[in-house]
Amino acid sequence: MEPGNRPFFLLLASILSLGAWMPVRAQTNPNYPVKANIVYYFTKYVNWPEDKASGEFVIGVTGSSPMYDELVRNIGEKTIAGRPLTIKKFPPNATAFNCQILFIGEGSSNKLRSIVAATAGQPILLVAESEGLERKGACINLVIVDEHLKMEINKTNINSRNLGIAPELLELGTVVK
Amino acid sequence: MYKMYTIKKLLPVMLPLLFAGEAFGQKDTAEYHSYKRMSLKELLNVKIESASKQDELLLDAPLSASVVNRVDIERAGCTSLMEALRLVPGMIVREETNGNYDIHLRGMDNVPPNAPFDIASNTTTLVMIDNRPVYSYLRGGTFWETLPVALNDVEKIEVVRGPSAALYGPNAVNGVINIITRRAEHKGPYLEANMLHGSSLTYADNISAGYRFNDKWSVIASGNYDSRDRTQLSYFEFNRNEYLTNPDYFLNITNDTVRNVDQRYPDQPLATKKYAGNIFLNADLSGNTKFSFSAGAQHSEVQKVSSENEVTPLSTATSESGYAAVRGYVHGLSTQFSYNGGTQSTDNDPGRKYDYHIAGANLEYNYTRGALSIKPGLSYTTAVYDDTRYSNLQTKSGLLNARGEIDTRSAFLRGEYRLLANKLRLVAGAATTNFNHPNGTYLSYEFAGTYKLNQRHVFRVVFSQAPRSSNIFDAYATKTIQNYPTAQHQYTRVQLESNPDAKLMHADMVEFGYRAQLARNWNVDVELFHMDGSDYNTPVYGRPYQQLEGADTINMIPVRSTTLPMRLHQYGATISLAWRYERLEVRPFATLQHTEALHFAPYINTPDAGTPNAAENNIYSGMNNHSTLSSTPAFFGGATVNYVVNDWMNVNISSYSYSSQVYYHLSNILFNDGIRGIDHIPAKLIINANVSFMPAKGLRLFCTGKNLLNENYREFFKADAIPFMLAAGMKYDL
Numbered sequence: 001m002e003p004g005n006r007p008f009f010l011l012l013a014s015i016l017s018l019g020a021w022m023p024v025r026a027q028t029n030p031n032y033p034v035k036a037n038i039v040y041y042f043t044k045y046v047n048w049p050e051d052k053a054s055g056e057f058v059i060g061v062t063g064s065s066p067m068y069d070e071l072v073r074n075i076g077e078k079t080i081a082g083r084p085l086t087i088k089k090f091p092p093n094a095t096a097f098n099c100q101i102l103f104i105g106e107g108s109s110n111k112l113r114s115i116v117a118a119t120a121g122q123p124i125l126l127v128a129e130s131e132g133l134e135r136k137g138a139c140i141n142l143v144i145v146d147e148h149l150k151m152e153i154n155k156t157n158i159n160s161r162n163l164g165i166a167p168e169l170l171e172l173g174t175v176v177k
Numbered sequence: 178m179y180k181m182y183t184i185k186k187l188l189p190v191m192l193p194l195l196f197a198g199e200a201f202g203q204k205d206t207a208e209y210h211s212y213k214r215m216s217l218k219e220l221l222n223v224k225i226e227s228a229s230k231q232d233e234l235l236l237d238a239p240l241s242a243s244v245v246n247r248v249d250i251e252r253a254g255c256t257s258l259m260e261a262l263r264l265v266p267g268m269i270v271r272e273e274t275n276g277n278y279d280i281h282l283r284g285m286d287n288v289p290p291n292a293p294f295d296i297a298s299n300t301t302t303l304v305m306i307d308n309r310p311v312y313s314y315l316r317g318g319t320f321w322e323t324l325p326v327a328l329n330d331v332e333k334i335e336v337v338r339g340p341s342a343a344l345y346g347p348n349a350v351n352g353v354i355n356i357i358t359r360r361a362e363h364k365g366p367y368l369e370a371n372m373l374h375g376s377s378l379t380y381a382d383n384i385s386a387g388y389r390f391n392d393k394w395s396v397i398a399s400g401n402y403d404s405r406d407r408t409q410l411s412y413f414e415f416n417r418n419e420y421l422t423n424p425d426y427f428l429n430i431t432n433d434t435v436r437n438v439d440q441r442y443p444d445q446p447l448a449t450k451k452y453a454g455n456i457f458l459n460a461d462l463s464g465n466t467k468f469s470f471s472a473g474a475q476h477s478e479v480q481k482v483s484s485e486n487e488v489t490p491l492s493t494a495t496s497e498s499g500y501a502a503v504r505g506y507v508h509g510l511s512t513q514f515s516y517n518g519g520t521q522s523t524d525n526d527p528g529r530k531y532d533y534h535i536a537g538a539n540l541e542y543n544y545t546r547g548a549l550s551i552k553p554g555l556s557y558t559t560a561v562y563d564d565t566r567y568s569n570l571q572t573k574s575g576l577l578n579a580r581g582e583i584d585t586r587s588a589f590l591r592g593e594y595r596l597l598a599n600k601l602r603l604v605a606g607a608a609t610t611n612f613n614h615p616n617g618t619y620l621s622y623e624f625a626g627t628y629k630l631n632q633r634h635v636f637r638v639v640f641s642q643a644p645r646s647s648n649i650f651d652a653y654a655t656k657t658i659q660n661y662p663t664a665q666h667q668y669t670r671v672q673l674e675s676n677p678d679a680k681l682m683h684a685d686m687v688e689f690g691y692r693a694q695l696a697r698n699w700n701v702d703v704e705l706f707h708m709d710g711s712d713y714n715t716p717v718y719g720r721p722y723q724q725l726e727g728a729d730t731i732n733m734i735p736v737r738s739t740t741l742p743m744r745l746h747q748y749g750a751t752i753s754l755a756w757r758y759e760r761l762e763v764r765p766f767a768t769l770q771h772t773e774a775l776h777f778a779p780y781i782n783t784p785d786a787g788t789p790n791a792a793e794n795n796i797y798s799g800m801n802n803h804s805t806l807s808s809t810p811a812f813f814g815g816a817t818v819n820y821v822v823n824d825w826m827n828v829n830i831s832s833y834s835y836s837s838q839v840y841y842h843l844s845n846i847l848f849n850d851g852i853r854g855i856d857h858i859p860a861k862l863i864i865n866a867n868v869s870f871m872p873a874k875g876l877r878l879f880c881t882g883k884n885l886l887n888e889n890y891r892e893f894f895k896a897d898a899i900p901f902m903l904a905a906g907m908k909y910d911l
Contacts, residue, residue, distance in 0.1 A: 033212050034223050041217040063824040064874060074213060092823075107824030109759060130759045131698050145697060147224050172218060 032070040034149060035142055039101060039127060040075045042140065047164035048100055048123050057083045058099035062092040062115065065105025094118070101125045104138065112136055123162050134176050139163070152176055239604045239625035239637055241338040241690060241704045241751070243267070247331055247359070252819050252829045254867025254881035256373055256381050256904060257403070258328055258356065259321050263833040263863075266702075266753045266766035267338045267352075269813050270833065271892035272899045274491065275377050275405040275448035277322060277481035279893050282352040283338055284770055285684075285710055285745055287808030290841035291779055291854070292715045293485035295523075297842075301350035301645055301684070303341075307358055307471065309502045309515045310537065312348050314560035314583050315523070316650045322481070323496040323521070324356075325453035325473040327401035329369050329383040332359045338751070339686045339706065342621035342643030343606035346539075346556060347585055350643045350684045350710075358471070360459055361389040361397055368911040375881070375904025377448070378406040387457075397457045405449040407480065412442070412489040413895035415844040418853045420895075427488045430844050431659065435488050441525045442480070442493055448897075451477035465508045472501040482896050484523035485843065490895045492524040498533075511554075513539040528575045531564035541589075548595040558585045562649040573657040573672070581653030584613040585646055602627045610644065614652040614677040619644045621683075637690040644683040651714060651738035652677040658736065669732045673716065676737040680712040700755040710745040714738045717796055718782035734787055741796055742776040745806060760821035767814030772806035779846055810835040810860075825871045834862040840894040856894045862886060877908040 039059065057080040061068040071087045078085050090097050092108035095118055102124050104112055109130040116137030119126065128138035134152040139161065141152040151173030158165050212220065245264045255261040259278040263270045269281040279286075280299060287297045300317030303310060306326055313320050334356050341349040361367035367387040374380055380402065387397030411420035416428035423445075427435040435441075444450075453475035460468040476497050482490045498519025505512045518534035541554030560583045568575020589608035595601065604625040611618045623641040630636065652675055659671040688706040695701055717739035724731045749770030756763045778799030782788045786795065815833040822828060837860045845854025864886055869879035881904045889900035 034220055037212045037215065038217065038220050041220075045217075064871075065824065105824065106760060107821060110823065131757060132759060143697070149221055149223070151221070169217075172221060 031144075031149070032066050033074055035067060035129070036070040036074040038142065038149065038151075039071065039103060040078065042101060042125060042127070042169070043080045045166040045169035046101075046125055046158075047166075049162050055083065056086045057081075058086045058088055058101075060088045060090045060097055060099035060102040062090050062094075062102065062104050062111065063108035064089075065103065065107060067103050067105055071103075097122075097124060099124060101127060104128045104133070106130050109133060112138065119161075121161065125161070125163060126157070140173070150174060239602060239627050240341065240344075240639060241267070241688060241706070243336045243338075243753070244333050245336075246333040247328070249817070250328060250331065250334075251877075251908070252827055252867065252869070253817060253831045254829065254865060254869075254879060254883075254904070255328065256375065256379065256881070256883075258324065258326070258331060258334070261328070261331075261334060262336075262354070263815055264817060264831065265334070265336045266814070267336070267704075267751050267768050269810065269835065271835075273482045273893045273896040274407050274480055275379060275897070275899075276403065277449060277479050279482065280319075280321065281809075282336070282354070283706070283708070283747070283749065283751075283768065284772060284809035285351060285708065285747060285806070287840050288710070288745065288806070289713050289715050289741055289743055289777070290774075290806070290808065291781070291843055291846045293843045294482055294490065295485055295650070296715050298483055299351075300648070301348070301682070303345055303347075303349035303353045305345075305353065305355045307469075307502070307504070308355060308513065309471075309500075309517075310346065310348070310558075311517065314535065314646070314649050315521075315531070315533070315562055317348070317645060317648045318483075320483070320494070320496065320521070322449065322451055322477045322479045322494070323475055323498060325455055325475040325498075325500065326356060326358060327381070327383045327399075327403065327453070329371055329385045329401065330358045330397075330399050330455060330457075332357045338704070339639060339688055339708070340621070340641040340643030340684050341623060342610075343589060343608045343623040343641065344591060346587065346608075347558075347610050347621070347644060347646045350645050350682070351708075358455075358457055359385070359397065360457070361387040361395040364389045364391065366911060367395075367397060368909070370909045371906065372908075373881075373904055373906035375883075376902045377408050378404070379902065379904060380404045381906075393461055395459050398455070399457075400452070400454045402452045403449055404451075406446045407448040408889075408897050408900055410445055412445075412491055414489055415487070415842070415848075415853060415895075429487045430847050431487070437526065440527075441486070441488075442491075443525060444478075444493075447478065447480055447493075449477075449479045451475065451479070453477075465506075467504075467506040469504045470502070472499070474499040482893055484529065486524045486526055490842075490893075491897075492526075494521070494523055495525070496521040509543040509545075511539075511541045511543065513537070523576065528564075528568055530567040531562050531576055532566065533560070533562045535560045548599075550593040552591040554589050554591070556585075556587045556589070559583070560649070562653075573655055575656070577649060577654045578656060579653040579675075581649040582613065583647055583649060583652065586611045600629045602629070610646075612647055612681070614647040615679065615681065619681060619683070633694045635692045637692070639686065639688040639690070641688075642683060642685045644681045647677070647679070647681060651675065651679050663732070666729045667732070668729055669734065671734045671736065674735045674737045676714075676739065679714045679738045680740040682710065682712045682714065684708055684710045698757040700753075702751075702753040704751040706747070706749050706751075708745070708747040708749075710747070711743075713741050713743055713745075715741060715781065717741075718786040718788055718791075720783065720785040721787040739783065739796065742800060743778075744775045745772055746775065747772040747809075762819045763816070764818075765814070765816035767812065769812055770809060771811065772809050774804050774806050775802070776800050777802060777804055779841075781846060807839040808841065810838045812836040827869045829867045829869075830864065831867075832862065832864045834860070836860045842894055858892065858894075859890055861888050861890060861892065863888065875910045877910070878905075879908070880905045 092111035126138045128141045134141035134154045139158045153173040153175050243265045250261045262268045267283050271279045282302045295316040298318050304319045337353040345353045370384040372382045383401035385399035389395040411422040413420050429435050455473035458470040478495045480491045484492045486492050500517040502515035515537045520532050522530040537558040539556040544551045563580040564575045564577045568578050587608050587610040591606040594603045606623040608621045621643045625639040627637040656673040663669050686708045691703045693701050716736045719735045721734050724733050751768040753766040780794045782791050782795050784795045813835040817831040820828045838858045840856045842854040863884050865883045867881045871877045883902040887901040889898045891898050
């Protein structure tokens with residue numbers, strides 16, 4: 001039998017080339033808009049030390065997590081206590097993360113150990129989304145329990161980074177030690 | 178030529194959609210607006226999809242059900258929608274030829290034993306696309322290759338196990354498979370393109386393009402193309418009990434020579450050749466007003482086992498069909514109108530072609546007050562099959578030689594009540610369905626209850642009963658099987674005669690279930706079920722009679738669809754586990770079952786038939802006999818292991834396996850030599866691996882090895898061997 005589906009390839013190629021310049025956005029997991037808005041509340045309920053409380057407020061995302069697009073889309077135009085908000089991407093194997101909140105996507109969760117080492121003692125709120133990472137250095141872990149997002153908060157990790165956390169946030173999450 | 182035709186049809190639809198975008202408003206979707214307005218507490222209360230969508234299944238869902246979503250399917254490297262069903266617990270999925278499958282839910286397959294393929298295929302599972310039934314009324318069942326949608330259209334596949342006619346409509350005897358299609362989720366353009374090329378000249382290519390104009394309106398147009406070669410060139414012949422390559426002729430089961438080999442099998446290497454196009458329009462005008470429209474057309478030509486041609490298991494089946502469906506929801510009132518029609522041929526042997534038209538309407542109203550929810554409704558389906566254009570009505574050379582109509586009218590009431598602080602959930606459904614054949618009303622019901630001991634442990638029980646509708650063949654077909662002279666003006670004629678009053682097969686089930694979240698990353702689901710199936714029909718030789726035709730006397734030997742005394746009792750258990758740890762996910766599942774046939778006799782005649790020893794050896798000769806239905810494997814199941822290596826790479830290992838089984842074909846009782854017509858299918862373990870890599874945003878490259886152990890034994894009665902397959906491809910997702 002002749003495969004002969006060259007016309008299909010031609011169609012595909014033409015569509016793909018159209019796609020290259022079109023202003024489009026990836027189809028993402030519908031959970032990320034919710035996560036992005038939750039992360040925004042962290043800016044209200046977490047206190048950073050004075051030297052990090054001026055200039056632009058940076059939320060970083062490691063790797064190619066769809067969270068980046070959703071943060072830009074959902075909260076990108078907001079300001080944080082009068083400071084301009086910037087959403088930045090960081091490669092997961094970066095040696096420095098110049099930001100106030102760092103979201104570690106599922107795909108780079110295996111780099112958590114090196115990220116924790118690279119940011120040790122720095123006032124950076126590490127937010128993860130994979131099972132068990134709150135015990136491996138993340139400050140807040142967003143996990144799914146009974147079809148809802150749950151915040152697992154490691155107070156020790158937060159305190160070790162010289163960050164303050166409001167009781168309202170602790171009440172809504174689960175504190176682990 | 179057909180490929181060019183497809184492209185010509187698709188281009189005018191897709192390209193304008195791609196360019197249409199910027200003219201429309203810039204409003205965000207309602208979903209995004211609502212999240213932005215929510216408090217943190219409200220955000221944490223949003224019901225969300227878990228990373229592994231199996232958890233979408235509510236812990237307290239009352240029925241046995243599973244969901245496999247597009248991410249699961251993509252990660253496993255499935256090449257077709259049918260193959261994806263191997264990821265679902267409780268499914269028996271056997272590949273007949275490359276890309277064509279025999280698919281059963283929980284079993285009770287090859288029933289009754291020794292029946293023609295049409296009867297023994299799965300006629301008891303209701304398959305739907307977006308709640309639109311795609312059931313074939315010709316002889317019951319699903320012609321999978323004629324489904325117009327492909328994997329690019331699929332958001333998820335929901336499978337409900339057990340009789341569910343009271344909730345889903347007639348023919349949901351063993352369960353329901355509902356294919357839910359995708360929507361453009363985000364404002365702006367939507368594009369997905371997939372190419373997969375594999376061994377045995379396997380090509381599975383598809384593309385979807387669409388646009389979400391605003392938070393209300395979205396549209397997707399899609400096209401798919403699938404072409405696969407067989408894995409062997411030979412055909413198994415029942416009569417000589419051997420595979421023949423490039424035969425000049427066949428001997429059929431009545432020892433006649435069949436010479437139109439080229440006509441029956443015009444493209445012998447071909448397994449699958451099909452293409453289709455769809456358009457999906459959705460409008461969520463407000464929370465209480467929704468509307469959707471879908472339409473499409475398909476062409477398919479496959480060599481598969483489904484129709485009895487009395488020569489070999491494989492037939493060349495073709496289909497050209499189209500569909501349209503409109504759904505609306507306004508303040509609790511849901512309506513659906515659908516149409517599906519076209520021209521199909523079950524075999525390329527002349528006289529197997531027919532036209533068909535199926536129209537359906539469904540109306541239901543959802544009333545909720547406090548913990549009580551009630552849904553009354555009405556449904557109507559009419560299925561018309563007509564082969565009078567293609568057959569010689571005098572010699573009755575066609576498949577039906579008639580225009581037949583199956584009408585189904587249902588009234589149903591479904592209710593749900595929660596009590597004991599939502600710990601106890603009761604679901605009840607009852608439907609009365611009136612069929613024109615047999616003319617009467619059948620009751621189907623479903624009572625289910627779940628008790629949520631706490632947030633982690635749920636117990637449930639289900640009682641249900643469901644009938645299968647009649648089919649055109651049983652109710653209308655009249656066909657001359659043999660006609661030969663015995664003396665001057667004397668003929669003997671074996672004739673298939675219709676029996677519109679044959680009882681309808683139905684099944685009863687009792688099921689107990691337990692679901693638990695043993696730990697946050699451990700889920701277990703256990704189902705214990707007992708099914709009773711009865712009133713199976715099969716063509717049976719009846720009492721001979723004489724008929725005068727002019728000067729000729731015809732000694733008629735009638736063959737009619739007749740209800741057997743046989744009953745089936747099935748006991749089984751399905752266990753599914755899900756375990757996740759960071760980026761590793763493991764999901765094993767298995768079904769163990771035993772099916773016993775009561776009152777079964779391996780004969781196809783009534784006591785008063787003209788066949789030798791009919792008085793002793795007939796369909797009633799097995800009363801009180803017990804035997805094991807060996808065609809359903811005692812074990813079937815699989816597992817998936819998925820590891821997200823990083824943002825760019827994913828590794829997936831999936832397996833599917835079943836224990837040994839024995840298939841009994843019609844030719845077993847015709848030849849009656851204990852050899853022909855029987856196939857012992859050995860146990861098989863199929864292991865697949867799929868590695869995918871994303872070199873750029875939206876572009877995913879993948880390589881799949883299927884049946885890595887190269888267990889190349891056939892999976893279905895005397896069909897093709899299914900060996901190792903290597904495939905690779907790409908997916909582009911904007």
